[in-house]
Amino acid sequence: MYDLLQLEQIQPIGMRDDEGQILIIAENIASPPEQCEKCGNSPLYRHGKRRSTYADTPIYGKPVKVEIETRRYRCKACGTVVTPSSPSLDDKRVATRRLVRYIQDRCFGTTFTWLAKEVGLALNTVKGITQDYAAHLEEQVDLETPRLLGLDELYILGKPRAVLVNLEMHSMFDILESRTKAHLTDYFKGLKDKNRIEWVVIDMWKPYELVIGTQLPNARIVIDRFHVVKEASKKLDGLRKHLQSKLSSQDRINLKKHLRWSLLRNEHNRTERDLENIEYIRSNYSPLR
Template sequence: MTQKRSIKVLTELLDLKDIKVTSQRIYNGIGIILQTESTKSYSICPHCGTKSEKLHQNHSHIIKDLPFSEKPVFLEVNRRQFKCYQCQKPFSEELYYAKKKRTYTNRLAQKIIQDVLESDIHSVASKGIVTTEEIERMLKDASEELCDSKPSNLKRLGIDEIALVKGKGDYCAVLVDLDASKLLAILNGRTQDKIKEALSGWGLEVLQQIEEVSIDLWQGYKNLVMELMPNAQVVADRFHVMTQINKELDTQRKRERRSIEEQIKETKSESEKAEYEIILAGLKNSKYSLLKNEDNLTDEQVVKLREVKRVSPVLKEMHDFKEKIRKIFNLTDHWYTGVFKLGMWLSKAKKYFPRSNNTIIRWFDEIIAYFDNGTTSGTVEGINNKLKLIKRSGYGFRNFQNFKIRCLLNWT
């Protein structure tokens, strides 16, 4: 292949608009160096917008590009400096394929960011294409672009939180577009002030178009929605309601088991002790049989559930009420019917679920709002699970900001 032909092929392979390869060199242990130049003889003055062809100086420097066949590729770029005819000011031409003061192309940065999202910073840096510092710079540049963006067509918002460090009480708030299943923001804290600052930054136009906000049973979230989103309906997440009911059911299970264990220790009658042992055997290993949705029980769990109900009338009634309210949520598709069914449940279940009963009464309007469109935080919980995976795999992130960037880029 002739030199001219090989240069043309390299230009086509490089695939950068208005850029041609003028020569190429290969260095063992370094990679391929392509000398490039612009096919345009002019540039646009950033001060006044005038086209200028008056070359003032040449500035040559090296930037990294996508590797070719696992070989590193470097571009020797001539970033020309022109002098404007109109304002007489010198200026350097803009390189659309590389940011100013960056040692790599935009497309290499995109590729590296994608690799980091699938792995971690140290693993990507170990390949030798870019350094850890360059990767963090790429992530920071990407985050600045994300910070300037606002949600578009946001109708249903989900607000929740995840623990940054499990068991340490260190939480961060999570804002999610429920319709797009997209993470919108992750905040270093879950205080009302931090969430309010983030929401206010979206602007009144975005906040006014939000129609529903799904939240857990925390008054702080409700207050924020009422203050900042005048057109939004607060919807109490049904799964958090069920979590409260399951918690109360499990508390009763534990209470009964402890009571039976104490009676076994105290009784001296062998016949009574044998009866208590039968009850205790029925209560043991019964947690998931009681708390899991009855439709999803395994054959073994079905047998255990029958055993629990046989030895404990109270747990039987509580489990039946738990399944009834779950069916109310699953099978009711109109708020009016929901009001009637939920009211009946409250009147009958109060004896067994006093705490859940009080909670549902306090949040009755927000719980009933679920029956309008079936809005829940299920999407938020799915995103939270992915965030936890990112947190566990983010070995190269030294602070919350880098963790936040990685999280947001996964949905961008």
């Protein structure tokens, strides 16, 4: 039959559709080992066959399993049983190496559940391949600890994760599993060259301030301008609502509908009408002035 597999030392001998997946029957045609891998003696004699099933890349939109029959050999000297393997197979994951690469290419662009269903592997196996790949990628990159560090959070799967940003390079530096005080403390304790950090920009999350104070004592803290403006706007609008509750109906409508956004809009974005409204506020509402 035509060699659908194109796997080194693996020869397909049959194929069938098996409950929604494609099953390919094959045999390992590797040459017998010349000597025992344990004691180095030879010759080895035949010792039955072993049948193993490996996952492979999908065909026709269906998961693929390859059932491979491999002849085993036994050492006459020490009794060690030797089973020839193929360079195309990953025995740790019980999958072909090209399937492992297939998962690596897609693991950061889709969910583990979807990928596991697509290739017919257990969810934990897909997670394991991804974790090994992520660790490999991290070994290839040596990030320089930033001089200006931004510390914020991002919600992933409903949980807040601490996000570290190199503000000079405008690039991501790291994402942590959590933003708790204990987790941040452990991270900064082990951070390489942390004394390079001169400034840290944070929001008003108290654990950030506490951790930086103990782990980065030489760094100066700056509150992110966005959060300062957000809190100031919140207080300003709260005061407007308080005054509004004490006004007549017409004044209350004016203060809410015509003046609210003029009051909150960024100074650089105010229109002529906004400037007139601001002047009206200054003249008529001394607390807001």
